[in-house]
Amino acid sequence: MDQQTEIWQQLSDDEMHFYSRQILLDGWDIDAQEKLKLANVLLIGAGGLGCLTAELLTRAGVGKLTILDADQIETSNLQRQVAFQPQDIGFYKAETLAKRLKQINPHIQVEAHNIRLTEDNAADFIASQDLVLDGCDQFATRYLVNQVCTQLAVPLISASAIAYEGQLFMVTADSACYECIFPKTESQDESLRCANSGVLATTPNVMASLQAHHALLYLGLNLTPLKQKLLLWNGLTMQQRIVKFEKDINCPNCQARTI
Numbered sequence: 143m144d145q146q147t148e149i150w151q152q153l154s155d156d157e158m159h160f161y162s163r164q165i166l167l168d169g170w171d172i173d174a175q176e177k178l179k180l181a182n183v184l185l186i187g188a189g190g191l192g193c194l195t196a197e198l199l200t201r202a203g204v205g206k207l208t209i210l211d212a213d214q215i216e217t218s219n220l221q222r223q224v225a226f227q228p229q230d231i232g233f234y235k236a237e238t239l240a241k242r243l244k245q246i247n248p249h250i251q252v253e254a255h256n257i258r259l260t261e262d263n264a265a266d267f268i269a270s271q272d273l274v275l276d277g278c279d280q281f282a283t284r285y286l287v288n289q290v291c292t293q294l295a296v297p298l299i300s301a302s303a304i305a306y307e308g309q310l311f312m313v314t315a316d317s318a319c320y321e322c323i324f325p326k327t328e329s330q331d332e333s334l335r336c337a338n339s340g341v342l343a344t345t346p347n348v349m350a351s352l353q354a355h356h357a358l359l360y361l362g363l364n365l366t367p368l369k370q371k372l373l374l375w376n377g378l379t380m381q382q383r384i385v386k387f388e389k390d391i392n393c394p395n396c397q398a399r400t401i
């Protein structure tokens with residue numbers, strides 16, 4: 143680490159105060175907090191998942207958040223997308239969320255882009271990140287995020303929420319990927335999007351909390367409890383299951399790249 147990074151990494155008195163309850167934690171010392179401060183995290187989607195995941199990481203002290211979302215806020219978003227209020231309707235989600243995050247924690251950097259992740263811009267956005275958090279509502283984007291993260295060896299924590307159910311898992315450079323669990327042909331039904339289906343206000347927020355929690359474990363403590371494991375949350379029974387999965391030797395994404 144060069145001298146400039148070391149100085150930037152050090153926490154100011156104000157930051158020490160802001161994060162004091164975290165630094166008091168057993169196992170979470172100043173070192174872990176400084177690792178968070180140096181972290182660059184990309185959030186794909188500023189909807190039901192992204193709103194809360196971004197807010198929790200902002201409060202916890204992740205140094206730089208980049209938020210991507212092309213949509214504008216609609217009335218039907220307010221039921222679950224906790225960053226938005228009625229006066230925000232019509233404004234861009236990414237921009238509005240970023241404004242709120244800066245008000246919550248002045249010590250971090252937030253960048254907002256009112257655009258969708260595409261094949262043309264994905265590598266540029268993902269290459270410089272320490273972690274990508276997917277909370278988008280389109281299968282095509284999920285496959286693209288997975289593909290580029292695998293290609294560039296950038297870790298990915300992917301969350302989804304629909305109706306009363308949620309899923310969460312992590313993809314790393316040497317693990318199975320999204321496409322190993324959900325092969326393209328079986329799960330490309332775009333009609334299963336949140337935008338078209340019902341979702342209880344709490345479901346995305348439960349999954350966003352779990353996603354943010356996993357992100358902190360990874361960034362601060364280098365833990366990967368959901369690497370090659372799929373967490374399934376059932377919001378009707380309140381049960382959580384964790385299922386192990388393996389690399390699909392026929393996966394066109396991660397296997398093609400290791401040959």
Ligand SMILES: [Zn+2]
Pocket residue numbers: 318319320321322323389390393394395396397
């Ligand atoms: Zn794969």
